[in-house]
Amino acid sequence: MRARVEVRLRSSEKTPGGSLRDCRSGVAAWPAAEHPTTHEAFPQTARGLRGKIMMAEARDTEELVFDLVVVGGGLAGLCAALAAARAGARTALVQDRPVLGGNSSSEIRVVPYGAGHSNAWARETGLVGELILEDRATNPDQYLDHGLTNSNYDLTLLHAARRESHLTLFLNTSVRAVEVEEIAPVVSSNEASVSRYERRIVSVSGSQLVSEREYCFRARHFIDATGDGTVGFLAGADYRYGREARAEHGEPLAPATADEVTMGSTLTFRAHDTGKPAPFVAPLAAYPYRTPEDFIYDRGFWGVEQPAFGGYWWIEICNPYHQIADNPTVRDELHRHVLGIWDYLKNHSPQREHLATYALDWIGMLPGKRESRRLLGDVIVTEHDCHRDREWPDGVCYAGWWIDLHIPGGLLNRVDPGEREDVDQNYKHWIRVAPFSLPLRALYSRNVENLWMTGRDVSVTHVALGPMRVQLSLGAQGQAVGTAAAYAVAHDLTPREAAHPPGTHLSVIRQQLLREDVRLLGVPNEDPADLALRAEATATSAAGLDFG
Numbered sequence: 446m447r448a449r450v451e452v453r454l455r456s457s458e459k460t461p462g463g464s465l466r467d468c469r470s471g472v473a474a475w476p477a478a479e480h481p482t483t484h485e486a487f488p489q490t491a492r493g494l495r496g497k498i499m500m501a502e503a504r505d506t507e508e509l510v511f512d513l514v515v516v517g518g519g520l521a522g523l524c525a526a527l528a529a530a531r532a533g534a535r536t537a538l539v540q541d542r543p544v545l546g547g548n549s550s551s552e553i554r555v556v557p558y559g560a561g562h563s564n565a566w567a568r569e570t571g572l573v574g575e576l577i578l579e580d581r582a583t584n585p586d587q588y589l590d591h592g593l594t595n596s597n598y599d600l601t602l603l604h605a606a607r608r609e610s611h612l613t614l615f616l617n618t619s620v621r622a623v624e625v626e627e628i629a630p631v632v633s634s635n636e637a638s639v640s641r642y643e644r645r646i647v648s649v650s651g652s653q654l655v656s657e658r659e660y661c662f663r664a665r666h667f668i669d670a671t672g673d674g675t676v677g678f679l680a681g682a683d684y685r686y687g688r689e690a691r692a693e694h695g696e697p698l699a700p701a702t703a704d705e706v707t708m709g710s711t712l713t714f715r716a717h718d719t720g721k722p723a724p725f726v727a728p729l730a731a732y733p734y735r736t737p738e739d740f741i742y743d744r745g746f747w748g749v750e751q752p753a754f755g756g757y758w759w760i761e762i763c764n765p766y767h768q769i770a771d772n773p774t775v776r777d778e779l780h781r782h783v784l785g786i787w788d789y790l791k792n793h794s795p796q797r798e799h800l801a802t803y804a805l806d807w808i809g810m811l812p813g814k815r816e817s818r819r820l821l822g823d824v825i826v827t828e829h830d831c832h833r834d835r836e837w838p839d840g841v842c843y844a845g846w847w848i849d850l851h852i853p854g855g856l857l858n859r860v861d862p863g864e865r866e867d868v869d870q871n872y873k874h875w876i877r878v879a880p881f882s883l884p885l886r887a888l889y890s891r892n893v894e895n896l897w898m899t900g901r902d903v904s905v906t907h908v909a910l911g912p913m914r915v916q917l918s919l920g921a922q923g924q925a926v927g928t929a930a931a932y933a934v935a936h937d938l939t940p941r942e943a944a945h946p947p948g949t950h951l952s953v954i955r956q957q958l959l960r961e962d963v964r965l966l967g968v969p970n971e972d973p974a975d976l977a978l979r980a981e982a983t984a985t986s987a988a989g990l991d992f993g
Contacts (some may be wrong), residue, residue: 462939506659511537511613512934513651513927514664516620519547520557520916521900522670523602524572528927528961530612536927537662538612539717541619545602547672547900548813549916554594554713554755555813559917560845560880567845571963573920576605590748592713592755592807615721618660620651622672623679628894642894642939666895666930666940670923672810674818674902682890683821688907696828698848698876698908707907708914709763709855710726710772710812712779714787716803717753723804725791728898732785735793742863749796760786761815761855765931767815776812783808795859815851815901822904824886828942831878831912836967838946840882841925841955843966844913848876878912882966885951888926889940899926899941915959924963929954 511534520541526538548555557577561568568574584597606614624647648663687705689696700706733742747891748754756807760782766775791800824837831848852858852865866873875881887904890896898904901914901923913919931956933943943950952971959970970978 448901451733482863504657504659506661508648508661509537509613511535511662511664513537513666513668513930514539514662515668515670515927516548516649516676517668517670517672517674518542518545518616518902519670519900520549520573520576520718520920521926522668523606524576524923525670525897525899525927525930526570526606526612527609528924529931530609531961532928532929532931532935533611536609536612536931537615537664538606539615539618539620539649539662541617542811543617543655544596544599545606545616546599547916549594549598550596550602551596551599552811553809553813554588554592554715555711555758555916556588556591556594557916557920558846559915560843561917562878562915563847563877564845567843568837569917569921569964570985571921571958571961572924573917574962575907575984576920577599577917579605584834588755589702591711591758592715592809593753599894611886614652615651615660617655618651618653620649620676621679622650623676624648624650625680625893630761641804641891642941643892644681645894646676646896649676650681654858665934666897668926668930669820669896669898669902670900671737672814672817672900672902674820674898675894676819677890677898677902678818679894680890680893682893682896684818684902685821685906686818690783694825694827694829694906696908697866698828698850698907699906705767706735706764706853707768707817708851708910708930710768710775710779710814711758711761712756712776712783712809712812713755713760714783714805714809715753715755715807716787716800716805717769718802719804721802723802725788725804727784727788727792730784731788732781734785734789739789741859742861743867746790746794746796749790756926757786759855761851762857764854764857772812779812780808796923815889816907816910818900818902819905819910820857820896820902822887822898823891823944824884826883826887826903826905826909828906828908831909832879833877834966835884837882837884837886839937839944839951839966840965841885841888841929841958842918843880843882843964844915844918844922845878845880846912846915846918847878848908848911850876850908850911876911880966881912883913883922885925885944885954886941888922888929889944894939897926897930899923921963925958928957928961932957 513529514537515522515533516539518538519928520736523545526536530536544550549557559569562783580598580601586595588594606612626647627644628642646667648661650661652659690703691699691701746761762778787805862868900919927942955968955971
């Protein structure tokens, strides 16, 4: 027994004529009017239109069919789409921004980090390594600090997507509607086929505002790489927002009671030496930072001695603001803080004389989010799974950043002494983790039959999100999900069937990832076609590592 359900967002905002504005089409329902053919006719026509409602002709929706649709073009979504396309799946990548890369793009400029930042020989490989190496080979600029990323990086990602013949890219396209159908549970003796699914996605619809086009994307499988879990949310997927209570999973770092506290969003900036005096007068809206004590806790101003510098990860706010619903307010408040921090550096800090010739040349207009919704899968990765590698039978990627949770509230927190690891050595040692694997069962929805997820919206607790949310780790995760999704499409499997550990599908998926240069913790290469397995290495001499 099936029932079709279509979920759409609809605003209650009214147009001047009193009609409702349809968020799906992105236009108000205005009647059509004759266009004047001469300049002389226009004034009379304009006077005649006063008080009347104009209506544009309804735009046709273009229906497109793919094997797989990836929504969200950050590093996770891009790597998922590239992996699926290279595996032969007809793939659409739908991105609501004009560039790819998400937080790492030139729109937000957060430097992509990964497990290699905290652990030796742990750098992520595969597609994300391929993209970074190509950028380093073609991009003349270094961007070790936030705020410095340039458009050459964007072009590297764009070229990678456009090279794939099985991948169709839709930029500036915002998905605002999801069509689902309800499904009845399936009972089977095979545990992998026992469906706890409630619904499946039929299509997602979006508006490409720059071209005024409407798209309906139909596919067999979908990947939510939106970060906010938008596709899953619209499809009715189970999700979590905020922190779990300590007793829920026994996590030592979780709060005693559950709440809606999240990690915050950040805006970065870039400044450079103009070679001549560049005075700065703060606007009235700028937050008043005058002394180091105004920051409550010590903050580092790295790079100010360089000809150009950017920053900073700690320009962050979150609670009491909701990271999705209050995003415009978050952006406006962050602008106040960025301008106030620049005013402090230019006019009040110990570095003000050195910075007399420096000027701002860029401030972010789009906050980089760390956390919002997390969609729930068959496995929820917890803090315990970060401290030791569980050697999951369906492990398909890994993480290894530290359990980096940030001070609740960010710059709005005027009570706590700062990041806990800066004041508590025991805490600092506790949050340092070695690389640990993530199971494929945490990378698909537990109640939407054909929905995968990758990025920061996967099935982890708030605490476990801390070490796995950085972008190089998410890129490797995206490759794993894209590879698994393409395999599931080719073999007519649900995500649960593909990921079920006792089955043979996982072995094929993991060996494919190894062939594509992905490192999997504890998974040996068993490819009989790999001649290297039968090769012998010899050396005339050997020397141990000397760390000086």
